[in-house]
Structures are given as C-alpha cells and as structure tokens.
Amino acid sequence: MRCIFCKQDSSSSRSVEHIMPESIGSKRRVLPRGVVCDKCNNYFAREIEGPVLSHPSMRNIRAWHQVPNKRGKIPALQGNIGGTDIAVGFRRGRDGKLEIEPEKQRNQEHVTAEWKAGLPNGFIFIVDMAPPKREMSRFLCKMAMETVAELLTHNEGGTEAMVDESYFDNIRTYVRYGNNLTEWPYSQRRIYPDTTLMRHPDTKKWVPVGFGCTVFSTKRFETLFVFCLYGIEFVLNVGGPSIRGYEEWLEDHGYISPMVERLGCRLVTEGEGKSQRHYLHGDFNLQNGFAFDERHGYRP
Secondary structure (H helix, E strand, O other), rough: OOOOOOOOEEOOOOEEEEOOOOOOOOOOOOEOOOOOOOHHHHHHHHHHHHHHHHHHHHHHHHHHOEEEEEEOOOOOEEEEOOOOOOOEEEEEEEOEEEEEEEEOOOHHHHHHHHHHHHOOOOOOOOOOOOOOOOHHHHHHHHHHHHHHHHHHOOOOOOOHHHOOOOOHHHHHHHHHHHOOOOOOOOOEEEEOOOOOEOOOOOOOEEEEEEEEEEEEEEOOOOOEHHHEEEOOEEEEOOOOOOOOOOOHHHHHHOOOOOOOOOHEEEEEEEHHHHHHHEEEEOOOOOOHHHHHHHOOOOOO
8 A cells, every 4th residue: 555645655554644634623534544654644744734723813713613622622712912912812711711811921911911901902813714825725735635535445446546646746746745836726715604503414403514625526627625614615626726617617606615505505594683693404415516516517
C-alpha cells in the first residue's frame, strides 16, 4: 500500500487520518490505515491543520459554537480591549461563570483596569471567517484529496490507482510540499445563517448544522470539492487552480449550493424579527448529489 500524498510505502503506517479534523467535531469520516502515511499525517497536523485551526478566525467560530478540540477543551473566544492590541479570551470558567482573561498574563493589569474603570473602551470580539488564504487553500486541498480517496476505498483496488494518476499530481504536491504553486483559489460564501438547525440523523432532534464535505462534477467534467462549516461554503477544483467551472455551475443552477439543494435539502425560515428561526429540511444524502450530477450529464 502507498500513501496518496508522498507515494511512499505506507503498509506499516498506524495513523488514523480524519478527512475533516477532530477539532471541528468530526469523528466518523476517517480513512483506512495506510491511505495516508504516518509522516504525512504528522506533517498535516503540524503545518496545515494547526495554523488554520489556531487562527483567531477559525478559533472564534469554534468557540462561538462551543466545539471542543480532540482533547475535549473548548477554545476561548479571542478578542481585544477596544482601541488596543491587547488580546483577551472570553470563556466559561470551571464554576460555570463567564470570564474574560488576558491571553498573556502580563496584561492582567490592563484587563483589571478596564473593569474598574467601567469598561470605557470595552472588549471587542469578532466572529468572522477570514482565515489566511494560502493556509486555508492547502487545508481545503488536503480534505479534497482525502474525500476522493474515501470514495475509492469502496472500489476494487482501492486508492492505489490514485497514487499513479497524474491528474492529482498538482494538488498532492501543493498539499504535501507547497512548492509548486503560490496559490490555489477557492470560493467562499455564506449559504445559510450560522444559527440554522437540522434533524440529527440518529436522534432526529433539531441540532445546529455544523460541517460536511463531498465532491461533485461540472459540465466540464471537473471534480470539485465542497466543504461547509456553520453555513460558510468553500469550493475548489481538485484538478487545478481555477474555479471558473464552479462559477459556471452556479450560473447554470441559480446559485444553489452543492451541499444543500443538490443533495435534495432546502432552507426553511419561520417567524419574523427576533423570533425568526432557520431550518434545513432533508437528510443530506450524498447519493442524491451524485444522481443530480448524472441527471445533468456531468458524469462521463
């Protein structure tokens, strides 16, 4: 068996590769041992997932939605004292009370002074998805490669053909080494409010719509990858650094989402004003998406 990224023998590898990181709550989408070797697994955790997941943008999304990391710890919401660059963290203490503490202990006196003065500057917390472009693109490309591999594990021969397929050489090199291209563009947009709820597939209770990913096809027979995180949709082209095919796909289909309407789901809004609520109806069946592609002649 060979690793889909470095192409080296991975028969003895023991790492469990999560397609979407555990730190965003993903537990089920994992690849068989050896699809990604131990060395690449460690590299991704350190050089790709680490910088993205620890960035204030991603960290605050996880903190806002109370998503624990793989060790069970929920990150603090990161902000600053208004008008300064003094970083503070907003978290729930062990006693259940909310507390604001400096990110660096040496700034404790500034936080204390702000409280004592009656918050003249205030504490500013921004929850917005604005990760560093290059790091985010490599993060998305890594998940894209592994999503394709996940599909191939169900075929005879598994992922071995993917290792020698030149179609994947650009993206695999960009992910593993980052020395062949300066950027790999991706689309980013909000497709539903971050408070949107869906039916849990097991309990059937209404729960926040968290994350998901899949691949889909275009009329150019391109393979595109889509990842959604609390209503923010990211899309890139697995075959090369261009999203023109996705822009055409959006135009052709009235700007629906490949992760919502393409899968047979729909967004329903109920109520008005402060009582307004948003729900996604449907079961997010990936087979519905592949049927959509075939119905439109997107699968060769």
